[in-house]
Amino acid sequence: MSTVTRPNHIGRKISRIRELKDMKQEALAIALGISQQAVSNIENSETVDEQKLIEIAKALDVTVEAIKNFSEEAVFNYFNNFYDNSQGSVGNHDGNHHCTFNPLDKLIESVEENKKLYERLLQAEKDKIEYLEKLLKGK
Incomplete structure (x- = not known):
């Protein structure tokens, strides 16, 4: 067949x-x-x-x-x-675009950066709560 x-x-x-x-x-x-x-x-x-x-x-x-x-x-x-x-078009401006990085790697980097920022924000909120609790105990 x-x-x-x-x-x-x-x-x-x-x-x-x-x-x-x-x-x-x-x-x-x-x-x-x-x-x-x-x-x-x-x-x-x-x-x-x-x-x-x-x-x-x-x-x-x-x-x-x-x-x-x-x-x-x-x-x-x-x-x-x-x-x-x-092939070889990196740096050439002929309309062909060839990524020199892995977009998925960039996405993972972005997620990791956002995670670190969130952790810092969370720590800042915890510090603020701790400070406010100290102020309340002082009264």
């Missing part, structure tokens, strides 16, 4: 675009106002009528031509070229 898809299998192209957009069949079904089973049937169909294709393209936020001309090879070439072009 061959896993190669026919190049004109519109349903499979719709399925791959949906998957690349990290969208579940249920979400596409809701956007189209149909059942999840109907989306599954569309994705298993080799052809889709033009009006339905227009609705699907709108729901996937792509053009009808993007669906008709979709190919796995083109997607991989695009991302490979994007990755190749982004």
Whole structure:
């Protein structure tokens, strides 16, 4: 059994675009106002009528031509070229931005800093309460 898809299998192209957009069949079904089973049937169909294709393209936020001309090879070439072009772009102002830090590390640093600030604030409140209790005992 061959896993190669026919190049004109519109349903499979719709399925791959949906998957690349990290969208579940249920979400596409809701956007189209149909059942999840109907989306599954569309994705298993080799052809889709033009009006339905227009609705699907709108729901996937792509053009009808993007669906008709979709190919796995083109997607991989695009991302490979994007990755190749982004190498060495740090410091260049050509529109390609490449993070020189891990955003998750920055988030963790921020959480730790907030934790320390909270602890200092809590200690200041405890000191204030202790001071006020001393004043009350002195009267």
